[in-house]
Amino acid sequence: MADYIVSLGLENVVVAETDLSLVDGQNGHLVYRNHWARDLAIHRTFEEVAHLLWYGNLPDADELKALVQRLAAQRELPAHIKQLIDSIPADVDMMSVLRTAVSAVHVSGEAFPPTMEQIIELTAKLPTIIAHRYARLNHQEPLAPRADLNHTANYLYMLKGEVPSNAHVRSLDAYLILTQEHGLNASTFAARVVASTQSDLVSSVTAAIGALKGPRHGGAPSEVTEMIEAIGTKENAEPWMRKRLEGGNVLMGFGHRVYRTRDPRATALSVVAAELAQDDPWFDLAIHVENTGLKLLQEFKPGRQLNVNVEFYAAIVMRSIGLPDELFTPTFAVSRTVGWCAHILEAAQMRIIRPQSNYTGVMPD
Ligand SMILES: CC(=O)SCCNC(=O)CCNC(=O)[C@H](O)C(C)(C)COP(=O)(O)OP(=O)(O)OC[C@H]1O[C@@H](n2cnc3c(N)ncnc32)[C@H](O)[C@@H]1OP(=O)(O)O
Ligand SMILES: O=C([O-])CC(=O)C(=O)O
Numbered sequence: 001m002a003d004y005i006v007s008l009g010l011e012n013v014v015v016a017e018t019d020l021s022l023v024d025g026q027n028g029h030l031v032y033r034n035h036w037a038r039d040l041a042i043h044r045t046f047e048e049v050a051h052l053l054w055y056g057n058l059p060d061a062d063e064l065k066a067l068v069q070r071l072a073a074q075r076e077l078p079a080h081i082k083q084l085i086d087s088i089p090a091d092v093d094m095m096s097v098l099r100t101a102v103s104a105v106h107v108s109g110e111a112f113p114p115t116m117e118q119i120i121e122l123t124a125k126l127p128t129i130i131a132h133r134y135a136r137l138n139h140q141e142p143l144a145p146r147a148d149l150n151h152t153a154n155y156l157y158m159l160k161g162e163v164p165s166n167a168h169v170r171s172l173d174a175y176l177i178l179t180q181e182h183g184l185n186a187s188t189f190a191a192r193v194v195a196s197t198q199s200d201l202v203s204s205v206t207a208a209i210g211a212l213k214g215p216r217h218g219g220a221p222s223e224v225t226e227m228i229e230a231i232g233t234k235e236n237a238e239p240w241m242r243k244r245l246e247g248g249n250v251l252m253g254f255g256h257r258v259y260r261t262r263d264p265r266a267t268a269l270s271v272v273a274a275e276l277a278q279d280d281p282w283f284d285l286a287i288h289v290e291n292t293g294l295k296l297l298q299e300f301k302p303g304r305q306l307n308v309n310v311e312f313y314a315a316i317v318m319r320s321i322g323l324p325d326e327l328f329t330p331t332f333a334v335s336r337t338v339g340w341c342a343h344i345l346e347a348a349q350m351r352i353i354r355p356q357s358n359y360t361g362v363m364p365d
Contacts, residue, residue, distance in 0.1 A: 028261030074124035075145035131158030181339030192347035221315035253312030269313035276320035
């Protein structure tokens with residue numbers, strides 16, 4: 001048998017070439033195709049950055065208008081998806097509902113290769129699936145999407161039943177833009193594996209949703225708010241977090257496979273969070289929790305360079321906009337669908353992904 005180099009968790013293994021993004025963990029840089037992600041988050045909209053990732057350029061006025069209209073035209077859910085969502089028991093979590101409903105979306109055209117039309121159809125429907133389920137859970141009639149609102153504003157409108165303020169739209173847009181794309185994270189990798197088999201777009205995105213759901217990945221932010229709630233007071237932060245670490249547990253919203261600096265998205269979102277929540281004592285407590293976590297992680301994991309990741313401040317921003325915990329990870333899926341789809345287009349052109357494993361069992365006689 002040939003000897004293989006084992007890299008548990010595929011750490012530092014390069015398995016694809018991409019021109020979509022650079023995640024530079026040493027310098028704390030995040031670039032989307034020749035643009036700093038943090039600048040895009042301040043100056044651009046969800047649709048503009050989706051255009052950049054899908055088509056390769058920031059759109060001119062006509063291109064933007066066309067994409068905005070195409071997304072708005074595809075938001076309605078067909079009857080079978082609504083029925084499917086309504087048939088799922090109320091105690092099934094929102095990410096499982098999203099995964100199931102997405103898997104049943106029928107997009108136009110051939111199963112392979114994926115097309116821009118399919119990508120727009122699927123991306124447009126994710127917020128409506130979440131809002132439909134959320135309304136039902138709250139014993140309300142789901143609101144029809146509004147074609148006169150952009151992707152982010154319409155999502156908030158469907159969830160809250162009123163046209164959101166500009167401040168909330170801009171803040172959520174910043175979060176959604178900062179999380180649209182992030183290299184070969186676990187969910188994007190899952191999507192690429194499926195796409196590399198020449199399976200269809202919906203199957204690839206369904207696999208990605210399954211991977212995003214886990215608490216080590218996109219499932220972290222609701223556990224961040226739970227942690228801050230459980231800590232409750234500044235005085236309790238150190239004993240609470242120390243006990244978690246002594247018990248061998250991780251601190252949610254801290255650590256990252258790639259970043260050895262503070263996650264640049266956390267830095268950008270901390271500015272957004274400060275604007276939204278500066279007078280909120282809960283925000284003050286969250287900053288204290290971050291500082292206490294950093295101090296304790298240096299003590300418990302010396303030399304590991306563990307910092308807060310995007311999920312820490314994502315949780316604070318979403319909470320400040322008034323989104324409940326159960327919508328945090330589904331809202332992440334709304335943004336990451338853009339990156340998944342861009343990667344699916346790339347992976348569909350590449351070789352099938354098939355790594356190797358070392359057999360550690362016994363050979364038959
Ligand atoms: C959008 C996103 O997906 S961002 C990530 C969201 N996830 C979280 O916030 C969950 C908490 N964080 C974690 O579980 C991890 O940091 C992960 C899953 C993000 C990365 O995992 P890995 O790449 O395996 O971590 P890494 O190799 O850097 O860990 C080094 C050491 O620090 C520890 N460590 C890493 N993160 C944490 C943490 N949050 N709290 C305590 N210890 C930690 C590891 O257990 C490991 O310890 P060991 O060497 O004694 O075994
Ligand atoms: O890159 C990763 O491993 C996780 C992450 O931050 C993301 O997916 O946004």
